[in-house]
Amino acid sequence: MNLDPPLHSAAPERSPAALFSRYYTRRAEELWPRTDDALDSLARYALLPHGKLLRPRLFLLCVAALGGDLAQASVIAAALESHHTASLVHDDLIDGDAERRGRPSVHARFGTDQALLVGDALVCRSFADVADCRGEGLAPQLLLDIIVLAGNTGVEICRGQLLEDRMRTDLACGLDTYLAMVTLKTAALLRATCRMAALLTGADPEITAALTAYGETLGVAFQMRDDLLPYRGQDVRSQPGKPMASDLRNRRPTLPLLLAVERATPRQARQLRRLFLRGEGRRARRRLTALMHELKAVEAAVGMLDAYVETARTHLNRLPDTSHREQLHRLTYAMSTS
Amino acid sequence: MNLDPPLHSAAPERSPAALFSRYYTRRAEELWPRTDDALDSLARYALLPHGKLLRPRLFLLCVAALGGDLAQASVIAAALESHHTASLVHDDLIDGDAERRGRPSVHARFGTDQALLVGDALVCRSFADVADCRGEGLAPQLLLDIIVLAGNTGVEICRGQLLEDRMRTDLACGLDTYLAMVTLKTAALLRATCRMAALLTGADPEITAALTAYGETLGVAFQMRDDLLPYRGQDVRSQPGKPMASDLRNRRPTLPLLLAVERATPRQARQLRRLFLRGEGRRARRRLTALMHELKAVEAAVGMLDAYVETARTHLNRLPDTSHREQLHRLTYAMSTS
Numbered sequence: 001m002n003l004d005p006p007l008h009s010a011a012p013e014r015s016p017a018a019l020f021s022r023y024y025t026r027r028a029e030e031l032w033p034r035t036d037d038a039l040d041s042l043a044r045y046a047l048l049p050h051g052k053l054l055r056p057r058l059f060l061l062c063v064a065a066l067g068g069d070l071a072q073a074s075v076i077a078a079a080l081e082s083h084h085t086a087s088l089v090h091d092d093l094i095d096g097d098a099e100r101r102g103r104p105s106v107h108a109r110f111g112t113d114q115a116l117l118v119g120d121a122l123v124c125r126s127f128a129d130v131a132d133c134r135g136e137g138l139a140p141q142l143l144l145d146i147i148v149l150a151g152n153t154g155v156e157i158c159r160g161q162l163l164e165d166r167m168r169t170d171l172a173c174g175l176d177t178y179l180a181m182v183t184l185k186t187a188a189l190l191r192a193t194c195r196m197a198a199l200l201t202g203a204d205p206e207i208t209a210a211l212t213a214y215g216e217t218l219g220v221a222f223q224m225r226d227d228l229l230p231y232r233g234q235d236v237r238s239q240p241g242k243p244m245a246s247d248l249r250n251r252r253p254t255l256p257l258l259l260a261v262e263r264a265t266p267r268q269a270r271q272l273r274r275l276f277l278r279g280e281g282r283r284a285r286r287r288l289t290a291l292m293h294e295l296k297a298v299e300a301a302v303g304m305l306d307a308y309v310e311t312a313r314t315h316l317n318r319l320p321d322t323s324h325r326e327q328l329h330r331l332t333y334a335m336s337t338s
Numbered sequence: 339m340n341l342d343p344p345l346h347s348a349a350p351e352r353s354p355a356a357l358f359s360r361y362y363t364r365r366a367e368e369l370w371p372r373t374d375d376a377l378d379s380l381a382r383y384a385l386l387p388h389g390k391l392l393r394p395r396l397f398l399l400c401v402a403a404l405g406g407d408l409a410q411a412s413v414i415a416a417a418l419e420s421h422h423t424a425s426l427v428h429d430d431l432i433d434g435d436a437e438r439r440g441r442p443s444v445h446a447r448f449g450t451d452q453a454l455l456v457g458d459a460l461v462c463r464s465f466a467d468v469a470d471c472r473g474e475g476l477a478p479q480l481l482l483d484i485i486v487l488a489g490n491t492g493v494e495i496c497r498g499q500l501l502e503d504r505m506r507t508d509l510a511c512g513l514d515t516y517l518a519m520v521t522l523k524t525a526a527l528l529r530a531t532c533r534m535a536a537l538l539t540g541a542d543p544e545i546t547a548a549l550t551a552y553g554e555t556l557g558v559a560f561q562m563r564d565d566l567l568p569y570r571g572q573d574v575r576s577q578p579g580k581p582m583a584s585d586l587r588n589r590r591p592t593l594p595l596l597l598a599v600e601r602a603t604p605r606q607a608r609q610l611r612r613l614f615l616r617g618e619g620r621r622a623r624r625r626l627t628a629l630m631h632e633l634k635a636v637e638a639a640v641g642m643l644d645a646y647v648e649t650a651r652t653h654l655n656r657l658p659d660t661s662h663r664e665q666l667h668r669l670t671y672a673m674s675t676s
Contacts, residue, residue: 038500039493090458094451113432113503116454120428120461121496127465128489131482140478144469147485151466155377158459162376165451 016070017057020077024050027078031125042118043125046089046106047082055193056081058218058331062197062211065324073200075133076146079126080193083150086122087157087189089115094161097246123154138200145199153192160184169251171261171273178258179220186226187219194218207319214315221308221335224301227254231289231298248285251277255304260297268295309336354408355395358415362388365416369463380456381463384427384444385420393531394419396556396669400535400549403662411538413471414484417464418531421488424460425495425527427453432499435584461492476538483537491530498522507589509599509611516596517558524564525557532556545657552653559646559673562639565592566675569627569636586623589615593642598635606633640675647674 025048032043056077063073091097092105093115099105107115130147134140163181167173194215198208230247247254257276261269268291275288292298312332319325363386370381394415401411427444429435431453436446445453468485472478501519505511532553536546568585585592595614599607606629613626630636650670657663 037497038504039497042500087458090454094454114500116428116432117496117499117503120425120457121493123458123461124489124492124496126489128486128493131469131485131489134479134482140482141472143482144472144478147469148466151462151464151469154462155459155466158455158462159375159377161455162380162452165455166376 016060016064017053020056020060020074021050021053023074024053024056024078024081028082031129038114039118039121042106042110042114043122045109046085046118046122049101050081051101053081054222055084055189058190058215058328059193059197061324061328061331062194063200065319065322065328066197066201066203066207066211068197068201072136072138073197075136076130076196076200079129079150080189080196082122082129083126083154084189086119086126087154089119089122091161093119094165095246095250127151142199146196149192149196149199153188156184156188160186160188164252167253169277171253171257171269171276173253173258175258175262178253178255182220182223183216186223187216190219190222191215210315210318214312217308217312217315218332218335221305221312221332224255224305224308225335228256228298228301228305231256231292231301248276248288256292256297256301259300259304260292260295263295263297263300306336309333354398354402355391358394358398358412359388359391361412362391362394362416362419366420369467376452377456377459380444380448380452381460383447384423384456384460387439388419389439391419392560393422393527396528396553396666397531397535399662399666399669400532401538403657403660403666404535404539404541404545404549406535406539410474410476411535413474414468414534414538417467417488418527418534420460420467421464421492422527424457424464425492427457427460429499431457432503433584433588465489480537484534487530487534487537491526494522494526498524498526502590505591507615509591509595509607509614511591511596513596513600516591516593520558520561521554524561525554528557528560529553548653548656552650555646555650555653556670556673559643559650559670562593562643562646563673563675565594566636566639566643569594569630569639570675586614586626594630594635594639597638597642598630598633601633601635601638644674647671 028044028047028050032040032047034040034044059077059080060070060073064070088100089106092100093107093112097105098108103109105115106118127147127150130143130150133143160181160183163177164185167177167181191212192215194211195208197203198211203211227247246252253276257272260272264272272288272291275284275291278284309332312335313329316325316328316332319328366382366385366388370378370385372378372382397415397418398408398411402408426438430438430443431445431450435443437443441447443453444456465485465488468481468488471481498519498521501515502523505515505519529550530553532549533546535541536549541549565585584590591614595610598610602610610626610629613622613629616622647670650673651667654663654666654670657666
């Protein structure tokens with residue numbers, strides 16, 4: 001599974017993805033320069049080296065697919081990633097995850113207060129950056145629309161994280177609650193990312209609706225894929241630094257677990273619950289995984305993820321047929337398990 | 339000291355302050371309705387019942403003093419208070435302060451994750467609210483300017499909180515570092531509050547500069563007054579719920595302490611440092627306070643605060659002479675100690 005193919009394989013160093021990576025790095029260095037100020041250092045540590053840049057890449061691909069101007073869209077793409085990074089910093093703090101992108105997370109390296117404050121600062125900076133990008137020739141009203149969408153999305157993400165918190169330890173919460181939570185916590189930002197591209201390019205209502213639905217479906221698929229990582233050996237190697245045991249340590253009812261409960265006999269359900277609540281130990285984890293495979297819960301989760309990927313691709317087909325749409329298809333397909 | 343006089347004493351229930359209090363309460367109830375959603379409940383708890391509303395009141399007074407439209411300004415005033423509340427919620431978390439406005443702080447009542455997330459949500463909502471208040475007839479470009487200012491100010495506040503964190507336990511940090519920290523942590527938001535009023539009313543550059551300088555000076559005075567509270571008996575009663583021992587518990591070098599160190603003999607300085615680092619115990623606190631009074635550090639801090647209040651009033655005098663300016667003078671004078 002490769003989420004980061006060069007957008008133009010012919011000349012990777014000049015591909016939009018490579019160009020954006022350079023732009024993003026330069027911009028982060030400019031916004032948070034190498035001074036002895038504590039906040040600048042913290043922000044640089046949180047932002048650089050950057051991750052896969054999924055959200056800005058998705059945004060720029062959608063903009064390109066609708067014939068928009070990539071240079072104009074770059075400030076917004078960078079702000080999206082910066083806001084997302086802030087939410088990861090706070091998320092790691094909440095989950096007690098000590099690693100991120102193969103190195104210590106901000107709170108593990110610098111402390112709780114530091115992680116809290118740099119997250120706050122990154123969010124504020126991202127709103128200011130969008131509001132301040134008049135130089136790009138974007139209409140003030142459009143920028144306000146984007147800010148409203150980003151703000152409301154930020155609220156939705158928090159709503160989702162609180163719902164997740166409430167679901168903790170509750171293996172009986174059910175699939176509907178899980179989907180409601182994922183739609184807020186993870187899918188809201190991908191939905192907003194795609195919708196912003198439609199706003200920016202002045203797309204008609206039909207295309208805007210299709211792209212919004214695409215983003216949301218892709219977002220749910222993305223979380224499902226994330227839930228599946230601990231059960232799929234080959235992904236462990238491709239995700240260095242991902243805290244594999246975090247979901248279990250935080251007693252989080254993920255998709256494969258919830259599907260296992262649906263398929264279990266009452267006796268197996270009690271056993272699942274006992275092993276799930278024990279969580280921490282390797283032996284309990286091995287037995288839990290074995291029981292889930294026995295119940296074919298991982299296969300069921302894979303099937304569900306693939307169905308979401310297919311739905312996402314259907315939404316995508318309502319966009320004009322361009323090479324950029326093709327790249328969006330490839331990016332979407334990379335979420336799947338085949 | 340009374341920071342909350344009715345703006346028009348003749349008909350207090352119809353005074354701008356009383357009207358805004360009702361507007362703010364209604365708006366918070368609308369934005370965060372009584373559902374069983376965890377975020378709505380948390381946000382209502384954080385926002386209501388509201389505090390003194392110093393920032394929105396200051397903002398509305400400045401708008402009125404410049405002949406602006408108060409109804410138009412109300413959304414922005416509410417967003418200012420909501421952003422400020424978010425920073426208090428995170429601040430209480432950082433400082434481990436269990437009380438706010440005479441009742442448990444958000445993290446003490448609901449938990450750390452909840453305080454973190456509701457703070458994040460309030461910030462996002464406040465940006466969306468400002469961007470979304472086109473209905474008030476405000477120009478999009480003006481709203482963008484206000485968002486840039488609010489975002490940059492949010493970053494400055496975090497910078498100040500990190501500087502404060504770095505100063506912790508350091509009684510030798512010096513007055514310049516203290517003033518730099520206070521200017522960022524506390525004064526930045528009051529400066530932005532006043533500057534926004536100038537932006538909103540399209541004030542000329544001279545008035546804008548005067549009002550900006552006024553806000554910053556008032557902000558520094560506000561923090562100095564806060565630093566002095568634990569040493570001034572009469573204020574303790576008028577500030578129910580203010581965690582009086584927080585500064586000492588957090589080993590924070592406040593203005594009176596720094597002035598005591600400046601005035602101390604080497605032996606007294608060592609003693610101050612020892613008592614300051616011990617902090618927690620009542621006996622150490624009593625001895626510390628006695629030593630500070632002996633060094634006339636509290637009087638020196640009072641003198642410094644009064645000088646800032648006077649400077650603030652000088653800036654204010656560059657505004658047109660109106661009854662609103664007179665009210666700003668009274669509000670400013672209420673910060674002083676006389």
